[in-house]
Amino acid sequence: MNNLWSKEKAREVTMGYARHGELLALRIYAGRLIGSHPELVLHGGGNTSVKGEVTDLFGQQVAAVFVKASGVDLAHSSPEDYPALSLLPLLKLRSLAALSPEAMVNQLRSSLFDPSAPTPSIEALLHAFLPQAYIDHTHPDAILTLSNQPDGRERLKAALGAEVIIIDYIHPGFELAKAVAAAWEGQPSARGMVLMHHGLLTWGDSARQSYETTWELVNRAETRINAARKPIAVASSRSIPWSQLAPVLRGALAHPTRIPDHPWKRFILRPLDDPDTLNWLQQPQAAGLFVSAPLTSDHLIRCKPWPLWIDDPAQIGDRVAQYRQDYQSYFQRHAASMAGDVSPFDPSPRVVLIPGVGGFIAGENARLADIARDITRQTLQVKSAIAAMGSYRGLEEHQLFDMEYFPLQRAKLRRHHVPRLEGRIVMVTGAAGAIGAGICRRLLKEGAHVAATDLGGAALDSLVQDLAKESPGQIIGVTMDVTDDGSVSEGMKEIIQTWGGIDQAIINAGLAHVSPLAAMDLQRFRQLYHVNVEGALLILSHLARLFEQQRTGGDVVLISTKNVFAPGASFGAYSATKAAAHQLARIASLELAAGDVRVNMVAPDAVFSDGGRKSGLWAEVGPDRMRARGLDEAGLENYYRNRNLLKAAVTADHVANAVVFFLTRQTPTTGATIPVDGGLPDATPR
Numbered sequence: 179m180n181n182l183w184s185k186e187k188a189r190e191v192t193m194g195y196a197r198h199g200e201l202l203a204l205r206i207y208a209g210r211l212i213g214s215h216p217e218l219v220l221h222g223g224g225n226t227s228v229k230g231e232v233t234d235l236f237g238q239q240v241a242a243v244f245v246k247a248s249g250v251d252l253a254h255s256s257p258e259d260y261p262a263l264s265l266l267p268l269l270k271l272r273s274l275a276a277l278s279p280e281a282m283v284n285q286l287r288s289s290l291f292d293p294s295a296p297t298p299s300i301e302a303l304l305h306a307f308l309p310q311a312y313i314d315h316t317h318p319d320a321i322l323t324l325s326n327q328p329d330g331r332e333r334l335k336a337a338l339g340a341e342v343i344i345i346d347y348i349h350p351g352f353e354l355a356k357a358v359a360a361a362w363e364g365q366p367s368a369r370g371m372v373l374m375h376h377g378l379l380t381w382g383d384s385a386r387q388s389y390e391t392t393w394e395l396v397n398r399a400e401t402r403i404n405a406a407r408k409p410i411a412v413a414s415s416r417s418i419p420w421s422q423l424a425p426v427l428r429g430a431l432a433h434p435t436r437i438p439d440h441p442w443k444r445f446i447l448r449p450l451d452d453p454d455t456l457n458w459l460q461q462p463q464a465a466g467l468f469v470s471a472p473l474t475s476d477h478l479i480r481c482k483p484w485p486l487w488i489d490d491p492a493q494i495g496d497r498v499a500q501y502r503q504d505y506q507s508y509f510q511r512h513a514a515s516m517a518g519d520v521s522p523f524d525p526s527p528r529v530v531l532i533p534g535v536g537g538f539i540a541g542e543n544a545r546l547a548d549i550a551r552d553i554t555r556q557t558l559q560v561k562s563a564i565a566a567m568g569s570y571r572g573l574e575e576h577q578l579f580d581m582e583y584f585p586l587q588r589a590k591l592r593r594h595h596v597p598r599l600e601g602r603i604v605m606v607t608g609a610a611g612a613i614g615a616g617i618c619r620r621l622l623k624e625g626a627h628v629a630a631t632d633l634g635g636a637a638l639d640s641l642v643q644d645l646a647k648e649s650p651g652q653i654i655g656v657t658m659d660v661t662d663d664g665s666v667s668e669g670m671k672e673i674i675q676t677w678g679g680i681d682q683a684i685i686n687a688g689l690a691h692v693s694p695l696a697a698m699d700l701q702r703f704r705q706l707y708h709v710n711v712e713g714a715l716l717i718l719s720h721l722a723r724l725f726e727q728q729r730t731g732g733d734v735v736l737i738s739t740k741n742v743f744a745p746g747a748s749f750g751a752y753s754a755t756k757a758a759a760h761q762l763a764r765i766a767s768l769e770l771a772a773g774d775v776r777v778n779m780v781a782p783d784a785v786f787s788d789g790g791r792k793s794g795l796w797a798e799v800g801p802d803r804m805r806a807r808g809l810d811e812a813g814l815e816n817y818y819r820n821r822n823l824l825k826a827a828v829t830a831d832h833v834a835n836a837v838v839f840f841l842t843r844q845t846p847t848t849g850a851t852i853p854v855d856g857g858l859p860d861a862t863p864r
Contacts, residue, residue: 179218179320179400181393182211183386198257201230202244205312206255208385209246213253218316218392220556221549222249223476224377225315227305228385232262232291240291241265243306247296248589261295268306272359277352279586300586303355308362310381312388317377319556320399322473323563325374328571334372337402338395343371347573349580350376350475350587370395375573376474407566410461417534420451421675423491427538428678429728430498431526439843441774442730444601445526446627447678448547450554451536458558459533465489467565468531471572473557475581479588480550481557483508483578485529485537501527512579520583529554543600544627544651544677597625598842603677605629605670607660607717608687610637612793613737613785616830617684617837622649624838629673629680631658632687641791660687660713666720674724682733682841683721685714685759690752690795692802703751710755711762718766722775731774735840736763737833738779738851740861748802760851767849776848780836781863783855784818786811788830822856 188207195203205228212218212226225246232242244260246252267289271277277285279300286298299305305313324333334344343361348354358379362368369391371379378395382388424447433443458464465487472481486501488494505525513520528550530538539554541547564570573581581587604621608614609630621628622645630645632638634657642655654676658669673680689709691702714736725732738760745753760779767777786793786800804814819827836852851863 179215179318179393179396181390182214183208183389188386195257199230201228201311202257202260204228204385205244205260206257208312208314208389209252209255211389212314212316212392213251213255216552216556217319218396219252220317220552221480222251223317224252225299225301225305226252227302227313228260229265229311232264234291242291243268243302245298245302245305248299248586250296259296261298262291263289263298263302263306264291265306268303271303271352272307272356274352279351279584282352283586297589300350301355303352304358304379307355307359308379308381310388311383312385313379313381314388314392315377315379316392317474317476318392318396318399319560319563320396320403321372321378322375323403323560323567324399325372326473326560326570326572327564327568329568330374330571333402333406334399337399338370338372339398341367341369342395343368345371345373347373347375347577349577349584351584376476403563403567407563410562410566415460415534416451416456418491420449420536420538421671423494423532423535424449424538424674424678425724425727426491427494427498427530428540429730430495431530431540432728432730433524433526439846443524444681444730445540445542445678446544446547446601446603448539448541448544448551449536449675450539450551455536455555455558456534458562459531459536461562461565463565464533467561467570468558470561470570471575471578472553473560473572475573475578476587477553477557478578478582480528480546480553482528483575483582485531485554486527488530488532491532491535498526498530501525508575508579512576515576515580516583523582538678542596543625548651597623599624599626599838602626602681602841603629603673603679604682604684604841605631605656605673605680606684606686607631607658607713608737609655610635610641610791611686611795612788612791613782613830613833614684614686615641615791616785616788617686617834618645618653619788620831620834620838621841622652624842626652626682626841627677628653629656629676630654631656631669633657633659637791660716661708663716666716670720670724679728680721680724680732681728681730682735683717684735684737684837685717685763686737687713688737688752688756688759688795690749690798692748692799693751694748695750698751703755706751706755707758710752711758714759714762718762718777722766722770725770725773725775729773732770732776733841733843734763734766734770734775734777735837736760736777736779737837738763738781740781740783740853740855740858742781743863744858744861749799764849771848776840776843778840778848779851780833780840781851781853781855781861782833782836783822783828783858783861784815785828785830785833786815819856822858824856826856828854828856 191207192203209226227245229243231239234240242262243265247259250259380391469487488497502525509522528540539551604626610632638655645653656669659665689706739756741753742757742760832854
């Protein structure tokens with residue numbers, strides 16, 4: 179671990195947060211440094227604090243402790259992430275014999291100077307009861323490597339020396355805070371403290387002193403580990419591509435619901451199949467090593483009490499079912515110890531390990547899956563280091579259960595709003611055009627993970643870059659030529675490799691051509707046929723096979739056209755090929771319904787643009803239509819608006835609304851068409 183402290187950068191942060199005071203500014207700087215070390219904390223882990231003063235309404239200076247808010251990522255923390263609490267009322271709590279978690283939270287919130295501030299860490303009392311100005315609580319890999327062994331206490335003493343206190347694991351909260359304070363009072367000259375299975379505490383009169391104590395102690399532990407570990411030679415190999423198994427496993431992990439039109443809660447899967455992971459999973463006795471308690475109880479809410487290990491990929495369904503049964507048994511063994519009624523959490527695993535393939539990390543969305551993936555990578559690395567030194571020992575099962583069902587810990591994951599399409603992976607073809615862009619934007623707002631596919635180039639790249647600014651991690655751009663079976667196959671494989679599967683698809687790629695039948699260029703007609711008909715057929719064919727693997731249903735929406743029902747003169751190639759694609763979609767609705775796959779159509783009239791993104795179709799058709807009617811671009815748009823009953827300009831957003839109606843399954847409908855045309859009697863489906 180490198181010492182990253184910089185006087186210049188500390189000064190910059192202090193100047194930038196001058197109005198918050200130097201104490202808090204340096205707390206933020208040191209906290210960000212800690213957060214930048216993945217070997218110290220991951221994704222909201224760790225707790226840091228500083229003691230100072232706050233001026234109250236009467237102008238008096240009141241002793242305060244600023245504690246990082248629960249769940250905040252240290253690497254990106256700001257002054258608002260350190261709520262200030264009145265210190266003296268918190269210190270009085272230490273005289274109590276016991277304090278329930280609920281009462282503790284009430285006391286913390288009542289001690290806030292700003293009642294609207296975020297809830298402080300559940301370890302806030304620990305920070306309050308210790309007298310030092312700056313306190314850092316981290317979960318260093320090196321400390322966990324030494325502590326999570328049968329002789330962990332002896333290894334820690336040998337590595338860190340007598341100036342570091344070591345206390346056995348105690349459930350986080352009031353009891354731990356009292357034990358930490360008492361341990362320090364028994365050895366006030368100590369520079370730090372190891373909480374077994376829970377990390378490292380350091381402190382100091384300055385932010386730099388506390389940070390550099392962490393750095394020094396972690397380096398001592400790393401030196402001890404490097405001297406003790408024995409290399410394990412493993413010849414890793416890949417037996418099956420990760421993307422080949424992902425759809426099957428993702429389907430098995432989908433959790434049944436009791437909602438008729440939405441029978442599955444789906445997960446996003448993120449891959450962990452790098453060479454190091456493959457090597458770790460093929461170590462001797464790997465299953466026994468890795469199917470064990472997490473490194474620290476903080477990881478429970480992300481990764482469950484243990485991962486699922488699968489030796490034979492042919493047994494995926496059975497092994498997932500067995501994991502769920504084992505989890506239910508685990509819950510029943512310990513639920514009686516909890517006060518009040520406790521309901522079991524979703525019993526599906528969040529981490530699945532398959533030797534020769536890699537790790538499959540599940541989350542309600544990609545962000546949560548990525549957090550669990552980083553934790554899993556750390557866990558495999560630390561447990562492998564332990565295996566090279568001795569044997570692993572984690573927390574007892576009842577300790578895991580107490581922490582997994584600890585309300586204050588679960589509160590970190592509580593969300594007030596879950597988007598309607600969360601957990602769904604949606605592929606959009608022809609995404610770089612006006613309609614495709616509008617659909618992608620709306621799907622992202624609904625929480626979907628969107629694979630925007632189109633021919634490669636600036637149009638697709640700019641779309642993804644623009645949308646990723648508002649929805650980072652939710653959109654990828656995939657180069658795909660829908661007329662090429664290999665390109666479709668590789669494009670879908672890229673989507674699966676990224677998120678584990680595909681649940682819904684919008685078939686939007688299309689070409690247009692203006693020509694009377696008498697003058698039709700056959701090669702040009704065939705070009706439209708390849709894109710509009712063969713492209714739709716290839717997508718439907720690949721999706722049908724993928725949906726069969728996943729076995730969790732699916733949705734397909736074909737962007738059809740009003741020309742299917744009301745074709746126009748000199749528009750025969752487009753009208754005929756889109757009609758053929760429309761018919762293929764109707765047939766797909768018949769063939770796929772048994773697998774709960776719904777196939778529907780949206781038939782818009784002219785959509786000229788989506789913001790600054792022009793329609794490729796109207797770039798082809800528009801000039802002829804303007805010449806025929808003696809209109810400019812604005813006049814043509816006005817003409818199409820005035821020809822419908824509602825005198826409405828049809829937009830990409832309108833088309834996206836119709837798409838979302840089908841994807842959210844608001845009615846039990848398949849094989850249907852929604853016109854989005856402002857009312858064109860001749861184009862009404864019949």
